[in-house]
Amino acid sequence: MHSLRRYFHIYQQIFITRVQMLFAFRLNTFVHFLYGPAYFIVLFVVQQLAYTKAPELGGWTRDQATLVLSVCFVLYTLTFILYISSLRQFLWDGIRHGVVDQYLTKPASPLFFIAWSKPDIAQIPMFVLTVALFLRQVWLLGDTVTVSGMLFAVLAAALGVWLHYLAITTYTSLGFVMTKAEQVLELFDKVSDSGQYPTNIFPGSLQFLLVAVVPVAFLGYVPAQFLLEYRPWHWVLLECLLILSFVVIHKFAWKYAIRQYTSASS
């Protein structure tokens, strides 16, 4: 409990510092605030234009597919605010500049600093926008959305975020082995954009990629199915198995990575 409070206090300080840093360059920050929503609107427009050409894609109507998109982006933006941005900056600059040295001397886990020390507050407007779209879709599909469906969807989403965190931090550990590994996360990020569509519209090999390698299907497709009163329990079982596998891989990868760290910044 004491340890948890200490981490909370550290995170609080990190958050305040990030806000102060963000407002040092106000014009850039203002545009940065707009960038996320603009990116989201572009992807939304592409999806909507696809539905002007076909009434259904892979058995999903426009409203249902928009629900998948909104669920996926609510969760993905949340992960971006919380840890993706930190991991990204760690791979771009951190490791080669020897910042791990600083983390090793602080009274907290190095992984905590690597994954949580640079929350991307500028994505908050995008988060608000995606939540608004999500609420609109829930309201539109009100007949099919029930309280139990909501609860199961929240459970599936929580597991999905956990799986996503394990996967992305595992790939980040490659930064200790490769001199320049920033594109590993960039690739992960670009593949993640596909989570906005129902996974079943893609061929089998790419479905496997979106489930087991870049598990973004669990951020949108699976929780949305629970919301729509399907009960894809087999997906949750698979999700649990993947979490177990990634816990083992993650532990091994970070143990190996920290052992490889030579502290030689360049």
Next chain:
Amino acid sequence: MSYNNQMSVYGLVAKISLQDTMEYRVNFLLSTLKYSLMILFTALVWLAVEQANPAESYSRVETITYFFGAAILYTLSNFHPYEIEVDIKQGGLSRFLVKPMNPHLFYLVKVGAESFLATALKLIAFLPIAFALGFYFQPHLSQLLLFCLYLPVIYYVSFLLLSSISVCAFWFTEIYAVRWGLTVIFRLFSGILLPFDYFPNVVQSVLIYSPFPHLAYTPIRLLQGQLSIAEGVHGLTILLVWGVVLQLFNSFLWRRGIQEYEGTGI
């Protein structure tokens, strides 16, 4: 300095840029692949649209060919000349006072070498995949030649657009968010994420005079034999006119910006 010497200086810049890019080969390969994967997923969405409603969309072969072209052309218009901003902020521009080089040409050549290398690499890597998926095209020689003429102009106009934003770092210090925002607009309106003719007519009639559709849509449709030589030349002319306008604007910004430059770095 004589013309030959000038050429050899910029030739060296290009060579060093290529060596620099190839220093971290895996990273470069991943950076080249990431957007192509994004476009592959987009292509699969449009293939799903084609399956659902073949009458209202491109045929399967047309879709594959179109997005193959988009993946190849992408790196010529979507890159980040962030080095301009870094040099302005950190005083790196001062080195041009003692070097026989024009900074604008230096960045043009340096970024260009990397973009063309990425384009060539994608062409080699994706041609077999595209053929396996059903890629087919049989352009007329004149259409192929005109397409080749498009390539340097696409890069030049994109560079001018993006570097004009970067040059604003003379006044605003941090400007990367604006540059990111512009690349999002590129992706949507150039036809990389969806064919330009899928937009509503009113949008098409306005944007046809902007440089965006001619950065990807027009050359790809020309290569597919869906646009005549006259239409191709018309698109190229629009791009060239934009090139002249942007070059004047860019030179103006450089001239005014240099007056603001302090060379102290921050």
